[in-house]
Amino acid sequence: MTTLRFPSPPQHDAAEALRGEVRAFLAETLAERSPLHRADSWNGFDRDFSRKLGQRGWLGMTWPKRYGGHERSAFERYVVVEETLAAGAPVAAHWIADRQSGPSLLKYGTEEQKQSVLPGIAAGETVFCIGMSEPDSGSDLAATRTRAVPVDGGWRVTGTKLWTTGAHHADYMILFCRTSGTPADRQAGTSQLLVDLKATEGLTIRPIIDLAGQHHFNEVHFEDAFLPATALIGTEGAGWEQVMSELAFERSGPERFLSSMQLLIELVGVLQGAPGEAAQLALGRLTAHLVTLRRLSRGVAAMLEAGENPGTHAAIVKDLGATFEQDLPDIARGLIDAEPDAASTSDLVAVLAHITLNAPSFSLRGGTREILRGIIARGLGLR
Structure with missing residues (x-):
């Protein structure tokens, strides 16, 4: 059996300095965005928002400048992704292009493809599926x-x-x-x-x-x-090798455990002040899982920064992250006396309804559990 280790992400001063700037931008830009809309961050399609990120140099961040990129680190890009998702920003217009399609073209594309497509992605203008x-x-x-x-x-x-x-x-x-x-x-x-x-x-x-x-x-x-x-x-x-490389980008980021983040935020807000013992235990466990997933995901960012192939590590993050996201609605329902209702005036109940309906897809997108666990088994030398 092969031993698998996640590298420790180093302290990155430039990335942490960027975090405050991104948070301030999001606080102003998303001030009127409701909790229910924040819960739909992945699927929130807003070209204007993506253009604003592009104007600030927050798309195509690690790419060469000659293709519209900014030659910044994987950790700085990680901060932008993490903060936009945690804030419930509408990322769908740039999401796939910036996360995987652009990096795939950068790695395998012709010079003509890079010159004609990548600058538009970095500007938040070009959408991929x-x-x-x-x-x-x-x-x-x-x-x-x-x-x-x-x-x-x-x-x-x-x-x-x-x-x-x-x-x-x-x-x-x-x-x-x-x-x-x-x-x-x-x-x-x-x-x-x-x-x-x-x-x-x-x-x-x-x-x-x-x-x-x-x-x-x-x-x-x-x-x-x-x-x-x-x-x-x-x-x-050579499509198989190329698509596996693309999927490593898709599976490894903080999106693999932040899809349900708004539900956790609403749940903490409702329970704050007088949580019972069961709520304290549940929230403590969820927080521990979230911190662990973030640590693993940042370890994958360290591998990408070093030019390593994080395929197996990314599959682990994706599998564990989907489990966390799918467990959260059931945990919330066990802690509050309310049923999911998208039309509810309660932000928590409405967000719970949205996440409950979308949760089945969390273990499908980016590869089912069965596929991921097969990849992990091969990476560990078990098959």
């Missing part, structure tokens, strides 16, 4: 059936992507697809393509309404859609 999951395959990405067939000048793409968050807003998608072989070949023969969603014919986006009655998810259908040869990201046939 993820073309990974498919019908009947769940989190088993190797079972992808979406196929890109080589033709003169590019590719013809046919297939369907599912649960594609924000596709109806997005400008681009990074599409994971099969360029050779069959699904029986699993990881072999897969590639990634850059899709301009505003300029590609043969592409249809259909809404999926979630349990909360909201439209965040979509089905994206490709019907003999043409993509130019310049759409290929990285190396043809």
Whole structure:
């Protein structure tokens, strides 16, 4: 069995100095944002807010300046992500692009792709979605059936992507697809393509309404859609290695335990002053778990800063974080005498309803528990 250690994140003076600046900006900018809207931080789509972050140099923070970045540290970026999520800011317009699509293009993209796309992401202008999951395959990405067939000048793409968050807003998608072989070949023969969603014919986006009655998810259908040869990201046939690298960015950040943060804030506010013994024990345990998750997540940031591959460590953070987030609504319901009700005038009850309806997705997005635990087992040398 392999021993797995999370590095200790160093004290980073520049990052902590930045924290006060970010908090002051958020306090002013989000002053009128209700607790219920703060609870929907991940899915809060606000291009103006993302542009404001871009104007302050808080997107594309670690990227080279020649691509619109700011050459700051992974710890400074971590502070911005942590503070915006903890404050319930509407991050959806820049979220995927800044977190994973941009870093993937930076690592594997052509110079033309970097020059044409990355500055827009850093400015908060360009929105991305993820073309990974498919019908009947769940989190088993190797079972992808979406196929890109080589033709003169590019590719013809046919297939369907599912649960594609924000596709109806997005400008681009990074599409994971099969360029050779069959699904029986699993990881072999897969590639990634850059899709301009505003300029590609043969592409249809259909809404999926979630349990909360909201439209965040979509089905994206490709019907003999043409993509130019310049759409290929990285190396043809190396899509599996590339998508695993992208998922390491997706799984490791503080978003993996801060999705339910507003519920914890409201719960503490209601219980403050006269908590019983059961409430004290529950809040103490939740706080201990939160501090531990933050420590692990910052350890992954240290690995990214050092240029290391945090794949296994990121899977651990994501798995533990999803468990924490999904447990929180049940713990809250055990401590208060109220049932979830989105129409309630009580901020706690309304936020509880929202988190309860969204909690089932927390262990799906970024990979199911079964997939994550398989990755962890391989990382530990157990399979």
